[in-house]
Amino acid sequence: MTTIPTRWRTTFEEQLDDAARRLQVATGHLERSEGGRALQSAYPAVVAAATVRVWLEHPPWARPLPTSELQRLTRESFPNRFAGIAALDLKDVLTSPWPADAVRPYLEEAQGFVKETRARLAICLAQD
Numbered sequence: 747m748t749t750i751p752t753r754w755r756t757t758f759e760e761q762l763d764d765a766a767r768r769l770q771v772a773t774g775h776l777e778r779s780e781g782g783r784a785l786q787s788a789y790p791a792v793v794a795a796a797t798v799r800v801w802l803e804h805p806p807w808a809r810p811l812p813t814s815e816l817q818r819l820t821r822e823s824f825p826n827r828f829a830g831i832a833a834l835d836l837k838d839v840l841t842s843p844w845p846a847d848a849v850r851p852y853l854e855e856a857q858g859f860v861k862e863t864r865a866r867l868a869i870c871l872a873q874d
Contacts, residue, residue, distance in 0.1 A: 749874045751807050758798050758867055765791035765860045772853055781844035788849075788856040789828065789840060795863040796823035802870055825859045827852050 750758070772787035800819045804811055811819070821832045831839050831852075 750805070750870060754801070754805075754807055755871065758801065761794045761798050762860065762864050762867065765794040765863075768794075769853070769857055769860060772856070776846050776849060776853055779846045781846040781849040782840070782842065784846070784849045785831075785844050785852055786840050788853050789831065791860055792824055792828045792856050793820065795860045796820045798863050798867060799823045802866060825855050827855050828859075 768787050768791040772784040772791070775781075775784035775787060797816070797820050800811075800816060800823055804819070821829070824832055
């Protein structure tokens with residue numbers, strides 16, 4: 747692993763901070779039994795964490811990936827439930843009514859995914 751430039755460290759951390767904020771919003775929606783809104787908030791958090799994972803494997807400061815490749819690798823990095831959603835018509839999935847109980851496992855998976863991604867980043871930064 748190469749040293750992560752300061753600019754990119756900040757970008758990675760901002761991505762994960764944004765993901766954490768989105769998950770807090772999703773939790774609030776879930777507590778109000780707004781399953782669909784919770785999923786709409788959690789999905790971009792997963793995208794952000796997956797993007798950081800791809801960047802850790804393919805440092806963008808060394809050789810930026812073409813947009814289509816970055817998108818493909820990001821989707822491939824999604825955890826199980828979100829990979830399933832990404833394979834469907836995303837607009838329909840995220841705008842459909844979702845019961846809160848059905849969304850709870852998605853939110854838990856997203857929270858774990860973001861937490862694991864933050865841990866991976868911390869390990870990489872400690873190695874610099």
